[in-house]
Amino acid sequence: MKTALNHPIxxxxxxxxxxxxxxxxxxxxxxxxxxxxIHATADFEYLNLLKFSPSAIDSGIAAIKSGVPIITDVTMVERGIKGLVAKTFNNPVIAAIDLAKTADPGKTRTETGLLKCCARYPEAIYVIGNAPTALLGLCDQISHGKAMPALVIGVPVGFVSVIESKQALLQLDIPQIVIEGRKGGSPAAASIVNALLVLASYRN
Incomplete structure (x- = not known):
């Protein structure tokens, strides 16, 4: 699928x-x-690790077109998508960590900011590329009916609570894109959003 949004390289x-x-x-x-x-990571294993719920792509595209905010866990994901967002649908892009100068007791800064985002933007697109604590906090908000995101992209990377956070998301009946196992990260998260932006543009 070729589009003017993609550089020739x-x-x-x-x-x-x-x-x-x-x-x-x-x-x-x-x-x-x-x-x-795969392009962002040079890792062909993602072909089998990415999992899509049945409505994930349609829901994500519809939300992007309607201008809903895109909430990222960290600034690296935010920076990875802002350029293409500006060229397409100009959705507000907010890094949750920027909403928390300090962490609430027993929580990380990212989770603290994420919970603030849930209260302000319960139906946004949520993109978690780095912080499993933020994904666990988001899953808790969803399970208690305090958030109903248009799409959750749950692809944190690492070893502590990463698999557990993804399993928690997979248990929820919510549009979602997940990378199974320990792999993921900010480049993968940004790539998923950018691909959705291109798909949304292509469908116009």
């Missing part, structure tokens, strides 16, 4: 990825997202 990279991937079981839109994550 990106398109060349996509062509290389297509050749190396060959046949796969993903549909066109799932593959477009997976391919962009």
């Amino acid at each position: 990106v398109e060349q990279s996509f062509a290389i990825i297509d050749r190396e991937v060959g046949k796969h079981q993903l549909n066109q839109r799932e593959y477009a997202i997976s391919r962009r994550v």
